Amino acid sequence: MSRPTSHGGGQAGPPIAGDPSSFPTDAELSRTLVAATRIATLSTLTAAGYPYGSVVSYAYDDAGDPVVLISEMAEHTVNARGDDRASMLIVDGAGEGDPLGRARLTLVGRLGVLDDPGELRDRYLEAHPYAAYYADFTDFSFWRLRTEQCRYVGGFGHMSWVSADAYRDAGVDPLWEAAAGIVEHMNGDHADANLAYAQVHAGLPDASEATMLGLDRYGVTLRATTPAGPRMARVPFATPLADAQTARPALIELLSLARAQRDFD
Known part of the structure; x- marks a missing residue:
């Protein structure tokens, strides 16, 4: 018996928005x-x-x-x-x-x-x-x-x-101990930032809501709500993070860049 190569008869979901290569x-x-x-x-x-x-x-x-x-x-x-x-x-x-x-x-x-x-x-x-x-x-x-x-x-x-x-x-991600707390904080207090990440950096301008699912040294993973349905999105940091202390300034930088892009547009 051969092993199937896809779920659901090959019906693929929408591609991950943003930059999946940063996973x-x-x-x-x-x-x-x-x-x-x-x-x-x-x-x-x-x-x-x-x-x-x-x-x-x-x-x-x-x-x-x-x-x-x-x-x-x-x-x-x-x-x-x-x-x-x-x-x-x-x-x-x-x-x-x-x-x-x-x-x-x-x-x-x-x-x-x-x-x-x-x-x-x-x-x-x-x-x-x-x-x-x-x-x-x-x-x-x-x-x-x-x-x-x-x-x-x-x-x-x-x-x-x-x-x-x-x-x-391979190395252990240096943010693993802090990631869950950062994600909870972003979802609880900074939903607007998550939405900006999805709309601008992930190329989903029609997204109405975004939830942060994960964070690691290379970037953040989001789930965005769009008119066409939910979309997964990946937004990379400019450079890999060395430790948890660098996460806050990196997230602020992403938000600043998103706002600047919106103003430019």
Whole structure:
């Protein structure tokens, strides 16, 4: 059986307005999703060869490989001792609406015990301080999933395989911790700015409303209301942002440019 190549019988939605090339790569989105999440579904193989899923807490090393603290009594540990092939599903828990529209990532690789976790132990306990209670139990050990391949799904119609090299070489977006708060602030207090971004920078002059969906080092993602229906839009910053502190002046600059363009027109 062949795999379909499109949803809905090939009925494509309207193209993304603005500059879609300014989106982060799927490798960058994958690394950022791993950084922004702390819980995942770990799948191991039973002795009979069936996939076995369990919920785990994780941290990650500098290459983006997840690190877990698991007990020898747990079924997934027994499975990993017998067959080190495993995968980890990480899902973006933010947002409302259809959960299938949220970003998710499956990391596929080999699960191995860390005889000397070193600073990864500290990194894990910083992310999960409650685990300090049982981290030194004799039956608990730190394990790492060595990523060999990634499957990133950004929502309906947005999906790709990401190589291990591309995943490891990609950086975590420096705005990931602040982005949600900035987006909430823009939607709550600056709806007029969002609309200006969509009308001027994204080329949707007939838009009547715009909601900011996301923000990263490269730009902002919007959903605009137009007479023809909703449109997704992407507006880039003049230069990539280095940290969260540069987001406010970059957003102000976009608004100033939009107002200047309107005055010129």
